[in-house]
Amino acid sequence: MGSLDTNPTGLQLPDGAIDDADADVFRPLDSDDVRSDLHKAVDFVADYLQSVESLPVLPDVEPGYLRRLLNPTPPASSAPFDVAMKELRAAVVPGTTHWASPNFFAFFPATNSAAAIAGELVASAMNTVGFTWQAAPAATELEDLALDWLAQLLRLPPAFVTCGGGTGGGGVILGTTSEAMLVTLVAARDAALRRTGRGGVSGLPRLVAYATDQTHSTFFKVCRLAGLDPANVRTIPTGTETEYALDVAELCRRMQADVDAGLVPTYVCATVGATSTNAVDPIADTADVARHFGAWVHVDAAYAGSACICPEFRHHLDGVERVDSISMSPHKWLLTCLDCTCLWVRNTRRLTDSLETNPEYLRNDASDSGAVTDVKDMQVGVGHRFRGLKLWMVMRTYGAAKLQQHIRSDVAMAKMFEDSVRADDRFEVVVLRNFALVCFRIRARGAMTEEDADEASRELMARLNRTGNVFLAHTVVGGRFVLRFAVGSTLQEERHVRGAWELIEKTAEIGG
């Protein structure tokens, strides 16, 4: 209490004394309150999803807008639940970029479903912390089952599936692709350090990781986190000749040059469906080259992995039986709300070697028996949310056929959009459309230079996004400004894609 002077706002906090009202018993999980409050929250959610189409996709707010609407200091006393819901409606919704809007075409969509939200709701109420099997047997085993089910839908090889029986592979559900990259990179790093016989981390400056200029930026961050020398992280350039995919011959040359220089090829990140362009690196050839040099191959299929539950897209994973690990995020394109990234590894022992901890306070008979894997040993942290429930609910409720239908419908709508762009000679489609992302730009025609087309495309995007009727993002490919039109927001129907195209046509016309 000698620290009152450090209270920056002068908020009056009650001291030891409790007044009459506060002497009432406080039951924050009273089941009547839970029922009543959550039914209200459900109605809010259903109303929101029903009306989100009519809201501006990008809100018209300035940085700091919320501070002007809500109290800068925390309330001293309690308020009815409705007060928070009222402020949510008045202050939060109007400042939201509506990822749930059918007019959202930016980034990759965050798809969602009633089953997933219900699963998350139940998980947040059960609120298990499944660091070990003992701490949450059902959560550990349902996560395991959900991973096996999804592995079957993806036709992953038996090495990655627990029920395949004793091959040593398995998976874990993490929060983000970044964590999947980090834990596999650290496993690869430690294996390389052991293999090259240097004690401790003195061999670290010799380890090298490889990716392309289309690989997600988080890969490069993860390399920094794990202590790799940024100078030893190779970015292999891509271009139209490989449709922006990894040039495996170049990978091979780089690895050989590194070996010749006394360095140790350690980790290759291959992408199926890169963020900018949806490029697909050739997994099989990459794995062959990497294996020759003893490097770990991780496949990042965060977005496009979901498409591979359809036989017609599964060929993008050909060769996966030769890689060390693969991750994909159902929170992107498999109707499962954030967060849910599935990681499978061929040999869980290589992960747990780097990530295992055994504090006395978590020891228990099941762990000691060796009959269970404790998820704390396959992730960065210890605490583990029950993410498997929502993923299992999605597959259990919708089944393979509906999930495939969902993917195909998005791809069909993207193709429709692509056809429209191709039919209008003011535009060009810049890269091969592999899935449901269309990358296009204004075409340089007549006196218009490529730089003019960059500027016109940028201006078109700004003007479109200001309408509030659509939200598109952009990227730069081959030095050129490109609009990304990502189909697939869950509420999206053909009419929204057609509407967006009409708006683009009209806006481009006005822009000249």
Place this chain on the structure above:
Amino acid sequence: MGSLDTNPTGLQLPDGAIDDADADVFRPLDSDDVRSDLHKAVDFVADYLQSVESLPVLPDVEPGYLRRLLNPTPPASSAPFDVAMKELRAAVVPGTTHWASPNFFAFFPATNSAAAIAGELVASAMNTVGFTWQAAPAATELEDLALDWLAQLLRLPPAFVTCGGGTGGGGVILGTTSEAMLVTLVAARDAALRRTGRGGVSGLPRLVAYATDQTHSTFFKVCRLAGLDPANVRTIPTGTETEYALDVAELCRRMQADVDAGLVPTYVCATVGATSTNAVDPIADTADVARHFGAWVHVDAAYAGSACICPEFRHHLDGVERVDSISMSPHKWLLTCLDCTCLWVRNTRRLTDSLETNPEYLRNDASDSGAVTDVKDMQVGVGHRFRGLKLWMVMRTYGAAKLQQHIRSDVAMAKMFEDSVRADDRFEVVVLRNFALVCFRIRARGAMTEEDADEASRELMARLNRTGNVFLAHTVVGGRFVLRFAVGSTLQEERHVRGAWELIEKTAEIGG
């Protein structure tokens, strides 16, 4: 489709052809379905919380139990929502370790509330991915506000509070303490590498981190993740003379010895409320020593930080104005369901220097203006769930007084339990009770050796946990087996604590 042979289970997946039923439009976010399914899920949740007291806290299941109850292959076609709910009741609930049970006394409790679950529900339906301010202005700003509110309740110094105005401090809500430690350790690591003038990571083997033998195991894992040499991670022993807290004089000696040996003191993790014993490291003195050697000080107040919203516990944070960062987890003791770890840093620039990425596809005017912080630059990954909503809902709905009442009630119940233990000479309380954790064991009396008392305590715990009527965890302190009785599961009332004590008394009698 040439990969059918890699399908390990022979599951028949529909090919390109879609049958009549599947040709129906699939609307996984249809608002009528959302409303109906979620109302059912709410009733499940309320019923569960109402009945959880009657369920065995630790389930009587063997590893692999779930595979015998659920289908090993994913369903090909859809099923009514009720099917998943039915299997949830039949297969998941009976295999759950019930963290929500009022008879759960293990680990630290995962406290929860109606407001938090509602906040999580709304967040999972809005499903924003707030990597940048532009991608979710309301989510970014509400997270910021929630962090400021909580900082005020904790009386953190203005340096950590955004609204303090331009001091460069701020915060972010992460998933786990481990991530908070990782990002701050990496920031400290990179600053030390720059300061010591070595290029790249060649200076890494010289960096040293410090903690005590009571520090959470995840700290040592995080050091490995960040590439520190395990031989350079100092574990300072503790004992009864400091009540298991950090011996600052010893820290100073170790740091000086490391400097003398040409090493670089880089990071100190001080804990407020250690997991095993609830020990509290002396923050002010630790910060003074660390500052002298130029090391970063992080305070891990994961559990006990919540208690510091009460003036009578705030002194445990005295000196926090001199540290570099502090984290605490409302998902432990502040009624906020998983996951929610708040990290505040004195200088956000030191974090973003290490964690910033700027891929073209995330560039936007708001970020370019410098007027906003993008949370992607303060965490491991890119995607960011809207965790601020539930934390804000908790503070908005319950207010400071009720939250303090909640803490005080738990501490009072723990004191009551401690008094009971002290009054029974078959037991001893092993460490000072700082908060709501009581560490006790069977006392070695008469011919009983300390080893006998270890065994008797272990046997007592096993017998108690087998009843299903309570769940206690254990630890080892000073080489001795100790039972941890953690009060605070949200549904807990005095009668549960009394009941647990009666069961312990009775079970010890039978055993003795």
